Amino acid sequence: MRVCTKCVLPETFPGIEFDENGVCNHCRAHKQAEYTASRKTQYREKFERLWAERQASGAYDCLMSYSGGKDSTYTLDLLAREYGARVLAVTVDNGFVSPTAIENIRRVAEAVGVAHLFVKPRFDVLKKVFAACAERQIFPPKTLERASTICTACMAMVKFICLQIAVEKNIPFVVFGWSPGQAPVTSSVFKNNPEMIRKMQETVRKPLEEIAGGEILPYFLQEEHFARPERFPYNINPLAFLEYDEARIHARIEQLGWKKPEDTDPNSTNCLLNSFANTVHRKQFGYNPYAFELAELVRQGTLDRHDALARLSEPEDGEMVHLVKKRLGIEQPQLR
């Protein structure tokens, strides 16, 4: 298969074009390092200004969307240590959080000194959603560039659950641990506008309600949330504007007692569903759903191109995929 000679995007990636040197359109549009650095400074300063001015009248300064993976663990520690934040860490249990990740979550929450909340949506409802996501395309094609359909559905629910809690508890910031490959710096400080959120929520809620019925609705914002527009928080994604260095991240979080799970695939350090989601996506579309993220990390110089290629071509764990299928009640997904 043909792959960009600079990053790792393959010819199967939607909308890709190569020039005569085999360099893809995304690489050609990539901005210079100085540009990225000045953007990072701009967004970090914006966040720090907002942080200094925050009116934290409730019990928490921020809510951290905490998956238990390496990036969100590092971010959680930064918030508590560097910014002195009173954090409520929230983990949404999609039924596939790896046992090692659960132990990590407990250890890290204790080591860092933050309150933690597990939210577990009904598994019978999630099961319907994930099974449907494995069979057909549910969201606009644009979303497929960045993640598998299963991941997109799960992440959307995580986002709205966190937003619900932030509005209810009057928490002024919701923080995510996206890597700079997953979220561009321009989206690292973002004020949630209720009307905007309402529209974005509809694009996810509608298809999921068709699949799972009204039982899905409690995991989305309700009118009672929209009735408190003054409580809509900022979304913050610190790893997009701070330094991102995987070696440093691992070194720091190991001090907190975080252990690398042996039971997940190489692109996820918390979720057992991921192998299956990747398998489905790779079969359906012919590229790894992590290609976009890793390509961007390669362009930014934080990941070696050969390491990225190795990660992307590694086969998924067949046994794990089989276990997930069993738990979802789909032996043979209908692939198109």
Next chain:
Amino acid sequence: MENFVFGLDGAELNDSDSFLDKGIIDSTGVLEVVAFLEETYGFSVADEEVVPENFDSVDNLVVYVEKKKAEMPGQPARLMGA
């Protein structure tokens, strides 16, 4: 500009279509548009201005950009368009 924002030829999109309803753009995309406008036209977009009324269709964007350019002191504004 449409080409920058969506990587589309515009064929499937009417100027009044909602980007969000059509699933052409998500929250990340909206913020990329914000950054693009700031760089291209040199004005800054306030957080309160990132609302559907300003950003959720080509028509809305055009009106918003014209208004912002008119508010800019000094220099004649650059022409809109890609």
